[in-house]
Amino acid sequence: xxxxxxxxxxxQVLFVLIGMVAVSALILPTGLRMHDVFTDSGLADCLRRTxxxxxxxVGPGSNDCAELANQFLARFGxxxxxxxLFAVLPLLVGLFLGAPLVAxxxxxxxxxxxxxQGVSRLRWAMIKFGLIGTGCLAIATAYTLLLSWWIxxxxxxxxxxxxxxxxxxxxxxxIGYTLFAVALGIFAGTVSGKVMPAMATTLVxxxxxxxxxAGVARPHFQAQRERKFPVTSQVEPNQLNGDWIIHVxxxxxxxxxxxxxxxxxxxxxxxxxxxxxxxxxxxPEGCEEGLYNLQIYQPGSRFWLFQTIETGIFxxxxxxxxxxxxxxxxxxxx
Amino acid sequence: xxxxxxxxxxxxxxGGTWALRDCTLRLPAGRVAALVGPNGAGKTTLLHLAVxxxxxxxxxxxxxxxxxxxxxxxxxxxxxxxxxxxLYPDFTVPDLLKMGQKLNQRWDxxxxxxRLERLRIPFDRKVGKLSGGQRAQVALALxxxxxxxxxxxxxxxxxxxxxxxxxxxxALMGGVADDGTxxxxxxxxxxxxxxxxxxxxxxxxxxxxVLGSVDDLLAEHxxxxxxxxxxxxxxxxxxxxxxxxxxxDKQSTLLVxxxxxxxxxxxxxxxxxxxxxxxxxxxxxxAGVLPGPSPLGMDLTS
Numbered sequence: 001x002x003x004x005x006x007x008x009x010x011x012q013v014l015f016v017l018i019g020m021v022a023v024s025a026l027i028l029p030t031g032l033r034m035h036d037v038f039t040d041s042g043l044a045d046c047l048r049r050t051x052x053x054x055x056x057x058v059g060p061g062s063n064d065c066a067e068l069a070n071q072f073l074a075r076f077g078x079x080x081x082x083x084x085l086f087a088v089l090p091l092l093v094g095l096f097l098g099a100p101l102v103a104x105x106x107x108x109x110x111x112x113x114x115x116x117q118g119v120s121r122l123r124w125a126m127i128k129f130g131l132i133g134t135g136c137l138a139i140a141t142a143y144t145l146l147l148s149w150w151i152x153x154x155x156x157x158x159x160x161x162x163x164x165x166x167x168x169x170x171x172x173x174x175i176g177y178t179l180f181a182v183a184l185g186i187f188a189g190t191v192s193g194k195v196m197p198a199m200a201t202t203l204v205x206x207x208x209x210x211x212x213x214a215g216v217a218r219p220h221f222q223a224q225r226e227r228k229f230p231v232t233s234q235v236e237p238n239q240l241n242g243d244w245i246i247h248v249x250x251x252x253x254x255x256x257x258x259x260x261x262x263x264x265x266x267x268x269x270x271x272x273x274x275x276x277x278x279x280x281x282x283x284p285e286g287c288e289e290g291l292y293n294l295q296i297y298q299p300g301s302r303f304w305l306f307q308t309i310e311t312g313i314f315x316x317x318x319x320x321x322x323x324x325x326x327x328x329x330x331x332x333x334x
Numbered sequence: 335x336x337x338x339x340x341x342x343x344x345x346x347x348x349g350g351t352w353a354l355r356d357c358t359l360r361l362p363a364g365r366v367a368a369l370v371g372p373n374g375a376g377k378t379t380l381l382h383l384a385v386x387x388x389x390x391x392x393x394x395x396x397x398x399x400x401x402x403x404x405x406x407x408x409x410x411x412x413x414x415x416x417x418x419x420x421l422y423p424d425f426t427v428p429d430l431l432k433m434g435q436k437l438n439q440r441w442d443x444x445x446x447x448x449r450l451e452r453l454r455i456p457f458d459r460k461v462g463k464l465s466g467g468q469r470a471q472v473a474l475a476l477x478x479x480x481x482x483x484x485x486x487x488x489x490x491x492x493x494x495x496x497x498x499x500x501x502x503x504x505a506l507m508g509g510v511a512d513d514g515t516x517x518x519x520x521x522x523x524x525x526x527x528x529x530x531x532x533x534x535x536x537x538x539x540x541x542x543x544v545l546g547s548v549d550d551l552l553a554e555h556x557x558x559x560x561x562x563x564x565x566x567x568x569x570x571x572x573x574x575x576x577x578x579x580x581x582x583d584k585q586s587t588l589l590v591x592x593x594x595x596x597x598x599x600x601x602x603x604x605x606x607x608x609x610x611x612x613x614x615x616x617x618x619x620x621a622g623v624l625p626g627p628s629p630l631g632m633d634l635t636s
Contacts, residue, residue, distance in 0.1 A: 003436050007429060008422070109420030113473075116385050116414040117437035118480070120406030334387040 001119060001127040009132070012097060016139055023089075023143065026082070031150040034076050038153035043068040047156050052242055052300060054227070055235040065240055072157040080154060083169045086147055090177035091206050093136055098185020099198040101132060102325065106193035106333060125329045129186060129322055133179065140178035144170065155242075162244030162303055164214055171307040176314030181206050183318035183325070190328035213313060219246050221309045224296050231291040232266040242300025253290030263293045336363045338398060338484045338516040339384055345392030346379050353379040355540045357393070361518060361533065365547075366510070368527040369520040370612055371537035377520040378417060380537065381488050384518070385414045398483060410439050413477030413485040413515075418493060419470045423462025427455060427472060434479055446479035453505065467498030471505060478509045485510060487519040491526050503530050524612040534608070536615055543622045544615050548608060551623070555611050558588040560601035570598040577621050578614045589614045591623060 038044050046065040050056065056065075105111040115121050148170040155161035161170060168174070181202065188201035224246060227237060231250065237243075250259040266287035298306070339361040346354045354376035361367055369377050382388040383395050386402030386409065395401070400408045421430060427450055435441045450457070455468050464472065470490060477485055490506070491499040507530055510517055521527050524534075534551060536544035544551070555577070558570070563586045569576055574593040579586060589606065596603050615621055 001436065004433055007425070007433070011424075108423070109416055109418060110422055112382075112387060112414070112416035113420050113422075113476075114433075114437070115387060116409055116412070116416075117434065118406075118410035118439050119437045120409070123406075331389065334382050 001124065002131065004114075005128055005131045009097075009135075013135070015096075016135075019092075020139070020142065023086075024146065027146055027150045030076075030079055030082075034079070034150070034153040037072065037075065038156060041068055041072060043072055043153075043156060047240060050238060050240060053238050054241065055229070056238045057235050069157040069159065069240060072153070076154065076157070083147070083151055083154070084165055086143070086169055087165060089143060090140065090174055090181045091203065093139060093178050094181025094185040094202050094206055095199050097132060097136060098182035099189050099202045100195050101128065101186045101189055102329060102333075103189030103193060103195045103198040106189070107195055111333060121330050122326065125326045129325070132186075133182060133322075136178050136182045137175065140175040144172065144174040147174070156240070159238075159240035160242050160244060160300060162242060162298065162300055162306070164218075167218075167244075167303075167306070168210075168214065171304070172311045173307055173314070176311035176318075177206075177210065179318040180209070180314040180321075183321035187321040187325040187328070190325045190333060193333065209314075209317065213310065217313070218306065218310060219298070221306050222298065222302055224298060227295040227297060228292050231264045231293060232287050232289075236265050237295065242303065243295075244298040244300070245295055246298065247294075247296040249294050251292055251294050253292075258291070263295075264291070265293075337361065337396075338363045338365075339518065340396045341380075341383075341393065343393030344380075344383060344390055344395050346376075346383060346388055347391045352540050354383070354537075355392075357537075357540075357542055359535060359542050359545050361516065361535075363516050364514050365533040366507075366517040366531045367519070367533035367535055368524060368531035369518055369535045369537065370524045370527070371520075371522065371543075372616060373522055375537040376540040377522075377537055378488055379540075381414070381486050381518070381520060385409075385412060385486055410480065411483045413480050413482035415470075415473045415477050415485075415487045415490055417488040419473035419490070421461045421469055421473055421476075424460050426460055427457045430461065430472065430476055431479070434476055438480055440481055442479050442481055445481075446475040449475045449478070449505070449509065453501075465498075467494050467501065470494060470498070470502050474502065474506060474509065481513065482515060485515050485517045487517070489520055489522070491521065499526060503527075506530065525609045528608045534612070536612055538616055538619055543619070544612070546623065551611060552605065552608065554623070555589065555591050555606060556596065557604040557606050557610075558586075558590055558596065558601040559604065560586060560588075560598075562586050570596055570601055572596040572598075575621065577618060 043065070046068055050065050102111070105114065115124065151161070151166065151170050155166065155170075158166065161167060168177070184205050185198060185202040188205070189195070189198040192198045192201065229235070229237065248261060248263050249257050250262055250264055251257050264286055337360050339359070341357050341359055344354060344357040345352055357376070357380060369380065371377050379388065383390055384397055384402060386406070389403040397408060398411055402408055422433075425433070427447070431443050431446055434446070435443055447457075450472060453468075453471050455464065455471060461469055461472055470493075474487075474490070477487075487506075491502055494502060503526070506517070506519075519527060519531070532548050534544060534546060534548050535542060558573075562581055562584055569588070569590065572592050572594040573588075573590045573596065575591045576588050577591060578589040581587075589610070615623070
């Protein structure tokens with residue numbers, strides 16, 4: 001069975017290797033350059049100094065990290081869509097390795113050849129799914145390691161690795177997505193028995209579950225936290241401390257929202273000898289006493305907890321789909 | 335005589351439709367049996383039940399004394415060629431032979447490759463590039479390489495041209511003659527199988543209609559030609575039932591099943607071909623013939 005699996009999938013192995021080389025050719029040079037600039041520009045050191053402090057002082061010289069980060073993003077921000085592109089890699093694995101696995105056998109009728117040899121269908125399914133699953137695990141591990149390394153400077157410059165789509169490209173979640181995509185492909189193949197419908201089902205199912213988990217479930221894996229700070233303040237939140245800001249808004253003293261999805265920061269009329277300080281006068285509009293910013297967020301320290309929870313969800317879904325696929329192979333296909 | 339295939343009240347349902355129903359039959363060892371019936375009669379379903387690809391919804395099926403779907407060890411003792419001889423199109427013949435070796439405990443690779451060499455099947459081409467006849471031969475060689483005790487073939491010659499049909503059946507008979515392998519092969523045309531089979535199972539509308547050895551069936555059935563007779567007139571002595579009759583102004587032709595010699599001098603008797611016999615039964619779903627004294631000889635014509 002092992003030889004059989006190799007013989008049937010050696011071409012796909014070749015394609016995967018070519019794909020990995022292509023991705024590496026894209027990732028390694030850009031990644032090396034980003035890492036160099038990240039260190040040389042002093043952004044790395046600056047971020048290390050600031051750490052994950054919740055608030056930073058407003059004012060010249062106190063916020064140089066943000067300045068450096070902006071410079072870094074100005075140079076490399078156009079690489080960020082690449083990371084989004086990599087979000088489809090697990091899907092590709094599910095479409096091209098998972099969906100045809102059983103569907104192609106049934107489409108060609110070869111399941112009747114191979115399932116009437118001296119190997120039980122259970123054994124066939126276990127070895128085939130096991131080997132393909134292991135292969136996909138290896139692929140996913142390789143590219144998540146590569147991507148996690150590549151994206152690290154962008155994490156720093158963006159201030160968070162927790163935001164949607166960035167979170168999804170690193171750590172261990174790509175492994176969960178990949179296993180889920182493959183299992184979904186295999187299961188869809190056992191239901192449709194045709195490659196194209198199985199691929200279509202995989203595409204739709206994968207995107208639906210991913211959006212649902214990322215958009216609806218993930219913000220609530222743990223109780224969200226609130227952070228309030230006055231519009232007029234000497235300090236503002238450290239935007240680079242890795243928190244995942246889920247909602248921001250401006251509220252008045254009685255707790256009524258006056259502006260959604262906005263934050264405002266007014267310099268206090270302080271005696272600080274700031275050259276940019278406006279001369280004393282009437283309070284500028286929007287900076288009235290009592291107005292405060294509200295942030296609803298997940299702290300950056302929960303990153304790995306969230307990674308584990310999300311990976312767990314997808315691995316569990318994959319396990320259920322594989323069990324159903326084995327059942328269908330044994331009982332439902334003839 | 336031992337039994338290779340035995341079904342009792344076997345049924346398989348797809349949704350609300352029975353593809354096979356109340357199928358009770360017994361296939362003795364050493365026979366080459368033709369499973370004949372129109373398209374959709376349940377032939378493929380019966381074969382799939384026998385090789386364990388399907389599980390019955392009613393009744394039981396036993397192959398070599400074991401239950402196919404529950405007993406994967408049985409798979410090493412039977413050979414099966416599915417309809418259209420499915421093969422992995424990107425495999426070469428040596429790949430397929432290696433596959434057989436890896437997946438079967440009992441495997442005679444040399445036997446199979448010697449057969450295919452004799453048939454001049456190219457070994458260096460992917461089987462997807464071979465002709466239909468060559469593919470069928472490869473599929474047969476793979477099934478025979480298991481040295482099966484029971485070989486089942488689903489419409490093996492349906493897609494072949496007449497010459498390839500003949501060659502395939504020759505190869506089949508050559509391949510099973512020495513081992514005394516029991517063979518069950520299905521076809522919607524009995525003419526294809528007439529030359530090779532010595533046992534007949536006719537399936538019609540998901541039920542068994544005719545079952546028995548070809549020799550016995552041919553001996554039992556005759557064509558009678560005699561003077562025109564009225565429809566209600568009694569049949570001559572020795573006739574058990576009239577399967578089909580046709581009349582001209584002057585004479586009547588009856589296809590009958592006999593239970594004794596026809597001695598009435600008014601009738602001339604003529605033997606009939608297996609094909610005529612099968613067609614006569616298929617034309618009349620209410621008629622049926624099952625083996626005489628048999629523990630399973632129940633009336634399936636109802």
